[in-house]
Amino acid sequence: GENVEQHPSTLSVQEGDSAVIKCTYSDSASNYFPWYKQELGKGPQLIIDIRSNVGEKKDQRIAVTLNKTAKHFSLHITETQPEDSAVYFCAASSLGGGADGLTFGKGTHLIIQP
Amino acid sequence: DGGITQSPKYLFRKEGQNVTLSCEQNLNHDAMYWYRQDPGQGLRLIYYSQIVNDFQKGDIAEGYSVSREKKESFPLTVTSAQKNPTAFYLCASSATSGIHALAKNIQYFGAGTRLSVL
Numbered sequence: 001g002e003n004v005e006q007h008p009s010t011l012s013v014q015e016g017d018s019a020v021i022k023c024t025y026s027d028s029a030s031n032y033f034p035w036y037k038q039e040l041g042k043g044p045q046l047i048i049d050i051r052s053n054v055g056e057k058k059d060q061r062i063a064v065t066l067n068k069t070a071k072h073f074s075l076h077i078t079e080t081q082p083e084d085s086a087v088y089f090c091a092a093s094s095l096g097g098g099a100d101g102l103t104f105g106k107g108t109h110l111i112i113q114p
Numbered sequence: 115d116g117g118i119t120q121s122p123k124y125l126f127r128k129e130g131q132n133v134t135l136s137c138e139q140n141l142n143h144d145a146m147y148w149y150r151q152d153p154g155q156g157l158r159l160i161y162y163s164q165i166v167n168d169f170q171k172g173d174i175a176e177g178y179s180v181s182r183e184k185k186e187s188f189p190l191t192v193t194s195a196q197k198n199p200t201a202f203y204l205c206a207s208s209a210t211s212g213i214h215a216l217a218k219n220i221q222y223f224g225a226g227t228r229l230s231v232l
Binding site: 001006009032034036038041042043044046049089092093102103104105107 | 120149154155156157158204219220223225226228
């Protein structure tokens, strides 16, 4: 099955700086890569996703890049703000057929220092 | 107000007791999922269901059971066989068909149920 590795487990950055979180996956059949943000005591919320037919996707201060050859994808947050503090999860899935769940990384606790 | 509703928010289980966590969605999604979240472990898939009256085991199904009698409901029972049930439980749903291909299989999560053992 799929295995997703996520690094780092904790990331502390100064407000206004950029943050980068990296994930690798093992199953070359995976073709859908979402990123979720989870605030304390709440369920994860989808913030951006990318499919394997594109290499990069941006949404305001958030971007995701995908390297299919190397089987890794990254989340980039620019001009970080205090409200960006949360746990971020990457995930991988195959959209080819049934909906059999996402395989998640273990999460990155992002801390924005004022 | 569309979405996924999990209840209760907090639940306590006594030794040897079965408890049931509720998950309801009004998004008209075909697929529903249950995940378990432990500190530092990410989310792990317990069970999933692609259609009414059908469900499949995920990676950590032992000690859990589910039913899918209605499209909008996917309750999870934590049985007494689950020896370490303390965790945060998350329910999700996704559309598996429809006009907008880009919307397929995107999973939306509920707010979670925190289960503790007394």
